[in-house]
Amino acid sequence: MSDQPMLDQHKRVIAEVIVEVPARLVDRTFDYEVPPALEQGVQIGSRVIVPFGPRKTQGYVLGLKLQTEQSEQKLKEVEQVLDEVPPLSPELIQLGQWMSEEYTCLTIQALQAMLPAVLKSTTTKRTVTNDGKQQVVYEVEDKVTIKEVQVVELAVTQEELENKLSELHAKAVKQREVARYIASINFGGNTSQSLDEESAARDEVSSGASAEISIEDRSELSKASMPDNKRDRTELEKHREILQVQRVVEECQTTRSTIKALEQAGIVRISKQELQRDPYQHRVFERTQPLTLTEMQQSVLGKITTSVDEQEFRPFLLHGVTGSGKTEIYLQSISYVLKNDKEAIVLVPEISLTPQMVDRFKGRFGDQVAVLHSRLSKGERYDEWRKIRDGKVKVAIGARSALFAPFRNLGLIIIDEEHEASYKQEETPKYHARDIAMFRGQYHQAPVILGSATPCLESFARAKKGVYTLLSLQERIFGQELPPVSIVDMREELHAGNRTMFSKTLHELINQCLEKKEQMVLFLNRRGFSTFVMCRDCGYVLQCPHCDISLTYHKSNNSHRCHYCGYTQPKLHECPECASDHIRFFGTGTQKVEEELYKHFPGIRVVRMDVDTTQQKGAHEKLLKRFGDHQADVLLGTQMIAKGLDFEKVTLVGVIAADSLLHLPDFRSAEKTFQLLTQVSGRAGRHKLPGHVVVQTYTPEHYSIQTAAQHDYEAFFNHEMQHRKQRGYPPYYYLTLITFTHEDLPFLIKESDQAVRWLKQQVSPNTLVLGPAASAIPKIKDRYRFQCMLKYKDEPQLAHVLSGFLQKHKQLIEKSKLHIQIDRNPQMLM
Ligand SMILES: Nc1ncnc2c1ncn2[C@@H]1O[C@H](COP(=O)(O)OP(=O)(O)OP(=O)(O)O)[C@@H](O)[C@H]1O
Ligand SMILES: [Zn+2]
Numbered sequence: 001m002s003d004q005p006m007l008d009q010h011k012r013v014i015a016e017v018i019v020e021v022p023a024r025l026v027d028r029t030f031d032y033e034v035p036p037a038l039e040q041g042v043q044i045g046s047r048v049i050v051p052f053g054p055r056k057t058q059g060y061v062l063g064l065k066l067q068t069e070q071s072e073q074k075l076k077e078v079e080q081v082l083d084e085v086p087p088l089s090p091e092l093i094q095l096g097q098w099m100s101e102e103y104t105c106l107t108i109q110a111l112q113a114m115l116p117a118v119l120k121s122t123t124t125k126r127t128v129t130n131d132g133k134q135q136v137v138y139e140v141e142d143k144v145t146i147k148e149v150q151v152v153e154l155a156v157t158q159e160e161l162e163n164k165l166s167e168l169h170a171k172a173v174k175q176r177e178v179a180r181y182i183a184s185i186n187f188g189g190n191t192s193q194s195l196d197e198e199s200a201a202r203d204e205v206s207s208g209a210s211a212e213i214s215i216e217d218r219s220e221l222s223k224a225s226m227p228d229n230k231r232d233r234t235e236l237e238k239h240r241e242i243l244q245v246q247r248v249v250e251e252c253q254t255t256r257s258t259i260k261a262l263e264q265a266g267i268v269r270i271s272k273q274e275l276q277r278d279p280y281q282h283r284v285f286e287r288t289q290p291l292t293l294t295e296m297q298q299s300v301l302g303k304i305t306t307s308v309d310e311q312e313f314r315p316f317l318l319h320g321v322t323g324s325g326k327t328e329i330y331l332q333s334i335s336y337v338l339k340n341d342k343e344a345i346v347l348v349p350e351i352s353l354t355p356q357m358v359d360r361f362k363g364r365f366g367d368q369v370a371v372l373h374s375r376l377s378k379g380e381r382y383d384e385w386r387k388i389r390d391g392k393v394k395v396a397i398g399a400r401s402a403l404f405a406p407f408r409n410l411g412l413i414i415i416d417e418e419h420e421a422s423y424k425q426e427e428t429p430k431y432h433a434r435d436i437a438m439f440r441g442q443y444h445q446a447p448v449i450l451g452s453a454t455p456c457l458e459s460f461a462r463a464k465k466g467v468y469t470l471l472s473l474q475e476r477i478f479g480q481e482l483p484p485v486s487i488v489d490m491r492e493e494l495h496a497g498n499r500t501m502f503s504k505t506l507h508e509l510i511n512q513c514l515e516k517k518e519q520m521v522l523f524l525n526r527r528g529f530s531t532f533v534m535c536r537d538c539g540y541v542l543q544c545p546h547c548d549i550s551l552t553y554h555k556s557n558n559s560h561r562c563h564y565c566g567y568t569q570p571k572l573h574e575c576p577e578c579a580s581d582h583i584r585f586f587g588t589g590t591q592k593v594e595e596e597l598y599k600h601f602p603g604i605r606v607v608r609m610d611v612d613t614t615q616q617k618g619a620h621e622k623l624l625k626r627f628g629d630h631q632a633d634v635l636l637g638t639q640m641i642a643k644g645l646d647f648e649k650v651t652l653v654g655v656i657a658a659d660s661l662l663h664l665p666d667f668r669s670a671e672k673t674f675q676l677l678t679q680v681s682g683r684a685g686r687h688k689l690p691g692h693v694v695v696q697t698y699t700p701e702h703y704s705i706q707t708a709a710q711h712d713y714e715a716f717f718n719h720e721m722q723h724r725k726q727r728g729y730p731p732y733y734y735l736t737l738i739t740f741t742h743e744d745l746p747f748l749i750k751e752s753d754q755a756v757r758w759l760k761q762q763v764s765p766n767t768l769v770l771g772p773a774a775s776a777i778p779k780i781k782d783r784y785r786f787q788c789m790l791k792y793k794d795e796p797q798l799a800h801v802l803s804g805f806l807q808k809h810k811q812l813i814e815k816s817k818l819h820i821q822i823d824r825n826p827q828m829l830m
C-alpha cells in the first residue's frame with residue numbers, strides 16, 4: 001500500500017470521496033471521516049457508502065489524508081466499504097481524472113466507464129412513517145452478487161471413517177453409502193485423474209442442480225465451476241476435496257437431510273463456497289504451440305520484444321496485409337511479456353471477437369486469459385473482471401472497454417484492427433481506445449501495438465512522421481498473392497438486360513466455386529429485407545416521424561423500423577400520401593440476397609449472418625461453426641463477416657453493392673469504403689487455394705474502389721490525404737463537434753447561436769468555428785439538433801475552454817433542458 005499515507009493510530013483518517021451523482025455541481029471529492037472500525041478496509045480506490053445530503057449514496061475513495069478543512073460538525077462518516085479489494089487502482093483514478101479533462105465529461109462518468117456495470121449502485125427512494133411523520137429514506141442497493149454453493153468434505157481421516165460409521169444407527173445404510181462416496185471422491189484417485197473426474201462431474205452436477213433454482217440462475221449455474229482449480233499444484237491440493245452437496249444428492253440419489261445427519265454425526269463438514277461463472281467452461285481449447293515465424297515476422301517481433309526489454313513506452317503501427325500473420329506476432333509478443341511476469345491487453349473489435357479469435361488466445365495461453373465482450377451477462381462480465389483484478393489471469397482480450405482491465409503490471413497493449421470505428425465510444429465519456437492505450441502504455445512504460453491492414457489515415461500519417469514506429473508485413477504467410485479483384489459496373493449489367501443482383505461475372509464464379517466444392521463469402525453493407533420504402537407514383541419515402549431518416553422494412557415481423565430510435569410501424573400496403581398501391585421496397589438486404597441465391601442456384605447452402613440472425617446468445621458461434629465445418633457453401637452477411645475470419649476453403653468473395661458506404665454524409669466515407677473492401681477481399685485465398693474477389697458497384701471509377709482492387713494502401717493514402725488537406729479535415733486539422741439539442745426549434749436556434757458566438761471569442765484566431773447549422777440528421781427522438789464544428793491545428797487550451805463553456809451554460813442545461821454534447825475527434829458527424 002505504498003500509495004497510502006502512513007497512518008498514525010491515534011489520528012483520524014479522512015477519505016476524499018467522489019459520489020455517484022452525475023451532476024457537474026458535485027463532480028469533485030468530499031471529505032468523510034473514516035471510523036476506526038473501517039480503517040483497514042478503506043483504501044484508495046475503495047467503493048464506499050456515504051451519507052450525502054438527505055440520502056445515502058455510493059462513492060469511490062480517491063484519496064486519503066489526515067486533515068480536513070471541513071468543520072467538525074459537518075464532517076460525516078464513511079458508512080460502509082463494499083469490496084475487500086478496491087476496484088480502482090491509483091492508475092485508473094489518474095486515468096479517470098485525465099479523461100474528464102480531455103473529454104470534458106464528469107470524473108464520476110469516466111470512473112464508471114472503467115468498471116463492470118454491476119458495481120454501479122441504484123438508489124431507491126422510499127417513504128416511511130416515523131412517529132406519525134412522513135419521512136423519505138434512500139437505500140443504496142449493491143448489485144454485486146456472489147453466488148455460493150454448499151460443499152461437503154470428510155471431517156475425519158480415512159482411517160477413522162469406519163469407526164465413525166459403525167457408531168451410526170444400524171439401519172443408516174444410506175448414510176454409510178453416502179459417506180463412503182464422499183470419502184472415495186475426497187481420497188480417491190491420483191491428482192490428474194480426480195481432476196478429470198471433477199470436471200466431468202461438474203457438468204453433471206450443474207445440470208442436476210438446476211432443478212431447484214430459478215430459470216435465470218439456471219444458465220448461470222450450468223456454467224459455474226469451482227474456483228479455478230487447475231492453476232497450480234498447491235491450490236489444486238486445496239480444492240481436490242471440494243464436492244458440491246448437490247452432486248452428492250444426485251449421484252447417490254439421496255437427500256440433503258441424509259448429508260446433514262452425517263454432519264451431525266461429525267463425519268462430514270458442510271460449508272459454503274463462492275461460485276465463479278466461466279462462460280468458456282464447456283469449451284475445450286486445443287493447446288497450440290508457437291509457429292516458427294517467417295523472417296519478416298521475426299524481425300517485427302524482435303522490435304517489439306526489444307522495446308519490452310527496454311521497459312519504455314513506445315507506440316508501434318503494425319501495417320500488415322490481410323493474412324500476413326499479425327495475430328501470430330501478437331501471440332508471441334504476449335508470451336514474451338508473460339515470461340517477464342507482466343500482463344497484456346488485446347483489443348479486438350466486438351464483431352471480430354469470434355470464437356475463432358478466442359480459440360487462438362485460449363489455445364495458446366489457456367486459462368490465463370479473460371475474455372470480455374458484450375454478449376456476456378453482467379454477472380459473467382464481473383467474474384471475468386475479478387479474475388483480472390485478483391491476478392488470476394494475465395491476458396485480457398475484449399472489445400473497447402477491456403482497455404480498462406485492472407492489471408497492475410501491464411507489459412503490452414495491442415489494438416487489433418486499429419482503424420475500426422467501434423474503438424470510439426459514442427456515449428459519454430466519448431473516448432477513443434487509442435488515447436486510453438497511450439495513457440496506460442505511458443503509465444506502465446510499456447509498448448502499444450496498433451495493428452491493421454488498413455490503418456486509419458491519422459495513424460499512418462503519425463507513423464510517417466515517426467510519432468509511431470512503423471512495422472510492415474507486405475506479404476501473405478503462405479506466399480499467396482493477394483487475390484485478383486474484378487470490378488463490375490452494375491449500370492452496364494442493367495443496360496445489357498441483367499436485372500438480377502448478381503452480375504454475369506459473379507454468377508459464373510459462384511457456379512465454379514460450387515462445382516469445385518469450395519466456399520464463398522458474400523458481403524452486403526446493409527441489413528433487413530430492404531432499406532427503404534418509396535411510392536412509385538408520387539415519390540413519397542416512408543420516414544421516421546421522430547428522426548427524419550428513412551425506415552427499414554423487416555420481413556421477419558412484417559414491419560418498418562427506425563434504426564435510430566427503434567420506432568416501429570406495421571407494413572404499409574398503400575401510400576399514405578396518394579393512396580396508390582405502387583408502394584415498393586428499394587435497396588437490397590441480406591434476406592433478399594438469400595432468397596435470390598436459392599432461386600438462382602438451386603441446392604445452394606447459405607449461412608446468413610446479420611444483426612437479425614445473431615441476436616441470440618451463441619448464435620454467432622453456431623453459424624460460424626456450421627460454415628467452418630463446410631455445412632454451407634456461402635457465408636452471407638453484413639459488416640460482421642468482413643474481418644478476422646480465416647477459413648481455408650474460401651476462394652470467392654463477392655461484394656454485392658460497394659456503394660452504400662460511399663454516400664454517407666461523412667468525410668471518412670471513402671476511407672471506410674477502402675477499408676471495408678480491403679478487409680472483405682482479405683477473406684479469399686488465405687491458405688493454399690487461390691482466391692478471387694468480385695466487387696459490384698455503380699461508381700467503378702471512384703479511387704477508393706480502384707485502389708482497394710489494386711491492394712494499394714499507399715496509393716489510397718496519398719490520394720485521400722490530398723483531399724483531406726484541401727478540405728481541412730484530419731489528419732491536417734483536428735475536429736471537435738459540439739451538438740446542441742432541444743425540443744423547441746426557435747429556442748435551439750437562438751441559444752446555440754449565442755453559445756457559438758461566445759465560443760468564437762475564446763478560441764485562438766486560427767481556429768475555425770463553423771455553424772451552428774442543422775445536423776445531418778436534424779431530429780432524433782423528437783429533439784432538434786444543431787451542431788458547431790471546431791477545426792484547429794493547435795489549440796492547447798481547448799479542454800479548458802470547453803469546460804468553461806459548459807460551466808457558463810450550466811443554467812440552460814439544467815433548467816431549460818438544452819443538451820450540449822462535446823465530441824473530441826468525432827468519428828461520426830451526423
Ligand atoms: N509463421 C507462420 N507459419 C505458419 N503459419 C502461420 C504463420 N503465421 C501465421 N500463420 C497462419 O497464417 C494464417 C493467417 O495469419 P493471421 O490470421 O495471423 O493473419 P493476420 O495478419 O492476422 O490476418 P487478418 O488481418 O486478415 O486477420 C493463419 O491461419 C495463421 O495460423
Ligand atoms: Zn404515393
Ligand SMILES: [Zn+2]
Pocket residue numbers: 544545546547562563564565566567781
Ligand atoms: Zn426514429
